[in-house]
Amino acid sequence: MSTTPSRGVAVITGASSGIGEATARALHAAGFQVALLARRVDRIEALAEELGAGALAIEADVTDRDGLTVAAARVRAELGDASVLVNNAGLMLLGPFSSGQREDYRRMIEVNLLGAITTTEVFLDQLTAAGGDIVNISSVAGRTARAGNGVYAATKWGLNGWSESLRQELLPDVRVTLIEPGVVATELPTHITHDATNTAINELYADATVTAADIAEVIAFTISRPRHLAINEILLRPAGQA
Ligand code: NDP
Helix, strand or coil, rough: CCCCCCEEEEEEEEECCCCHHHHHHHHCCCCCEEEEECCHHHHHHHHHHCCCCCCCECCCCCCCHHHHHHHHHHHHCCCCCEEEEEEECCCCCCCCCCHHHHHHHHHHHHHHHHHHHHHHHHHHHHHHHHHEEEEEEEHHCCCCCCCCHHHHHHHHHHHHHHHHHHHHHHHHHHEEEEEEEEECCCCCCHCCCCCHHHHHHHHHCCCCCCEHHHHHHHHHHHHCCCCCCCCEEEEEECCCCC
């Protein structure tokens, strides 16, 4: 087990890019040890090496419960019990509702919703033992819906409902926070499989002004509040987003 002085151990899913990577940087800078979970192991290993002491890269797919169990055991053995879990891993595979997109629907539900639920279930004993925070990365799409984002919105609305229930079950020792960003400049839209939607959404994201670091700063602020205060939900958009 590490002897590095620490504010706690933060586990971040989807730490290989975007909001997850920025959150890992922010929490490490704030004094947390960080466990970086993602499938692209080259990226999380490079990030762990860059961050140095107190950063651990663990290859993990949030749809693989056995792999998450191994990851949880490594976190406990190598860093200590997790006190923060950021459920960030996600896919936004937008497009018109059609059978052609059905594989996208399954993947989004498995990663965005079931992935967060399974990761939390696997780490729950550590989080309750340490007392801490669960941060669920939802979206403006968890509060609104529009044509072309139905199943993505369904996963984020689902995340919102589950988070509120979990918040009530785990209080006061574990705080549950929902973060709902609008457009943030990341590689998220590049994975869209529907060609016309990919082009349109990537054009929209090309003008994105809010950065992953902006969101990470909000997350770091939220969990640094004194333990008697819980920030339950933050909805945030670029100032120019309707
Ligand atoms: P990125 O595409 O940069 O990050 C997504 C992350 O999810 C990657 O690190 C990826 O890692 C990980 N991931 C995907 N599938 C899996 C899986 N099966 N197991 C483990 N990790 C996985 O996009 P963002 O940073 O933008 O997205 C992060 C979260 O923020 C998502 O939940 C997204 O819905 C949410 N969000 C983003 C917004 C935006 O505008 N960017 C707005 C609102 C919410 P790897 O591929 O290496 O496994």
